[in-house]
Amino acid sequence: MGEERKIPYKIYLEEKEMPDSWYNVRADMKNKPAPLLNPGTLKPMTVEELSGVFCTELCKQELDDTTAYFEIPEEIREFYKMYRPSPLVRAYCLEKKLQTPAKIYYKFEGNNTSGSHKLNSAIAQAYYAKKQGLKGVTTETGAGQWGTALSMACAYLGLDCQVFMVKCSYEQKPFRREVMRTYGANVTPSPSEKTAVGRKMLEEFPGTTGSLGCAISEAVEAATTQEGYRYVLGSVLNQVLLHQSVIGLETKAAMDKYGIKPDVIIGCAGGGSNLGGLISPFMGQKLRGEADYRFIAVEPASCPSFTRGKFAYDFCDTGKICPLAKMYTLGSGFIPSANHAGGLRYHGMSSVLSQLYHDGYMEAVSVEQTSVFQAAQEFARVEGILPAPESAHAIRAAMDEALKCKETGEEKTILFGLTGTGYFDMVAYERFNNGEMSDSIPTDADLEKGFAGIPKFPGNEF
Numbered sequence: 001m002g003e004e005r006k007i008p009y010k011i012y013l014e015e016k017e018m019p020d021s022w023y024n025v026r027a028d029m030k031n032k033p034a035p036l037l038n039p040g041t042l043k044p045m046t047v048e049e050l051s052g053v054f055c056t057e058l059c060k061q062e063l064d065d066t067t068a069y070f071e072i073p074e075e076i077r078e079f080y081k082m083y084r085p086s087p088l089v090r091a092y093c094l095e096k097k098l099q100t101p102a103k104i105y106y107k108f109e110g111n112n113t114s115g116s117h118k119l120n121s122a123i124a125q126a127y128y129a130k131k132q133g134l135k136g137v138t139t140e141t142g143a144g145q146w147g148t149a150l151s152m153a154c155a156y157l158g159l160d161c162q163v164f165m166v167k168c169s170y171e172q173k174p175f176r177r178e179v180m181r182t183y184g185a186n187v188t189p190s191p192s193e194k195t196a197v198g199r200k201m202l203e204e205f206p207g208t209t210g211s212l213g214c215a216i217s218e219a220v221e222a223a224t225t226q227e228g229y230r231y232v233l234g235s236v237l238n239q240v241l242l243h244q245s246v247i248g249l250e251t252k253a254a255m256d257k258y259g260i261k262p263d264v265i266i267g268c269a270g271g272g273s274n275l276g277g278l279i280s281p282f283m284g285q286k287l288r289g290e291a292d293y294r295f296i297a298v299e300p301a302s303c304p305s306f307t308r309g310k311f312a313y314d315f316c317d318t319g320k321i322c323p324l325a326k327m328y329t330l331g332s333g334f335i336p337s338a339n340h341a342g343g344l345r346y347h348g349m350s351s352v353l354s355q356l357y358h359d360g361y362m363e364a365v366s367v368e369q370t371s372v373f374q375a376a377q378e379f380a381r382v383e384g385i386l387p388a389p390e391s392a393h394a395i396r397a398a399m400d401e402a403l404k405c406k407e408t409g410e411e412k413t414i415l416f417g418l419t420g421t422g423y424f425d426m427v428a429y430e431r432f433n434n435g436e437m438s439d440s441i442p443t444d445a446d447l448e449k450g451f452a453g454i455p456k457f458p459g460n461e462f
């Protein structure tokens with residue numbers, strides 16, 4: 001082959017080229033992610049135990065470490081067609097701006113009303129709830145992206161959707177709240193009078209503005225005390241990574257079509273779902289010894305689960321009612337500085353990604369928020385898309401890799417996940433534009449306080 005084929009700005013798959021199965025990377029892992037444990041017995045959770053909280057089909061997906069492909073049900077594929085395939089974009093303008101010999105690509109998941117990749121799993125989870133004959137689902141939301149995605153999915157399927165929204169977000173992000181209500185969701189500020197956990201919280205800490213951990217506890221209680229309801233979660237879980245593999249499968253199909261092979265694959269990491277989804281098919285190749293790639297997880301310096309956390313069994317929620325997961329964690333009591341505006345504030349990390357990182361298949365970097373917003377601004381000005389602050393973590397790391405290539409002259413191919421848009425994050429952008437944003441990096445002593453809350457039992461040394 002002589003001349004390189006001209007790569008278009010946007011590579012779209014055709015509908016018929018969209019994946020018809022999700023890929024489960026656990027099937028190709030020699031060291032499987034450690035099982036969820038029952039916090040009472042410290043024994044692995046069974047489908048029966050989990051199915052009081054989650055839909056039965058989703059419990060099966062959660063615990064299945066061996067089935068490589070799960071067929072995507074027809075109804076979900078139809079829903080995906082409303083906003084998928086999502087474009088794979090060649091960032092020609094950014095390359096030019098950076099004057100780098102690197103080739104930069106991003107997979108853009110912000111092209112739907114909820115504004116992020118979360119819709120890919122929301123529709124799957126709502127579908128299985130509907131199929132099980134349930135009345136509705138409950139969940140928590142912090143900034144609101146997950147709640148919005150779930151509201152859209154539930155509206156489509158005619159399911160009731162109850163969202164516990166952290167009170168400070170409920171008050172400070174009225175637009176997200178109203179998007180959810182427009183899609184028919186019932187949105188309650190957390191802590192609330194609706195649950196025992198909420199009432200206890202309000203009694204102990206009157207005037208509290210809430211936390212994600214408390215909202216999770218309320219949503220789980222609401223699911224288990226109302227007949228015909230189950231709880232759904234937008235990140236961290238194995239099932240969520242499985243659904244998000246649609247991102248990576250589409251990306252790989254689009255790249256294969258043009259004979260492109262990425263050298264470095266980069267994604268932001270909150271609970272790990274978009275990163276896990278983007279890298280899954282590529283990681284599968286690496287695990288099977290078919291190809292090699294560098295994978296980089298990007299996290300905020302103010303919430304550094306991978307780069308400074310412990311690999312141990314820990315609680316998934318502050319209320320300590322959820323199962324224990326083995327993961328990189330800062331401790332369930334860790335709360336990032338109030339100064340931190342850029343999302344990705346979860347204390348733990350997907351067990352799948354944690355195991356892969358632990359086994360050396362993936363790298364991780366942490367970035368400071370002012371440099372993240374700088375990258376977001378630079379990207380918006382040349383590529384046109386106003387990125388979510390979460391997504392901008394990946395942009396920062398991709399730009400840093402491209403700038404390294406400028407020094408070495410290497411023509412690397414860099415792929416990153418652009419998970420969403422930032423229209424509801426303008427207060428954070430305002431702080432950046434006013435020069436009022438600063439960085440906050442926890443001290444070792446701050447982290448020790450979080451680590452002290454990690455449960456201690458034989459076999460859980462860290």
Ligand SMILES: *Cc1c(COP(=O)(O)O)cnc(C)c1O
Nearest residue numbers: 235270271272273274390419420
């Ligand atoms: C929720 C969210 C993330 C982080 O979640 P992961 O599970 O780590 O992918 C990243 N970007 C956007 C836009 C989000 O809404």
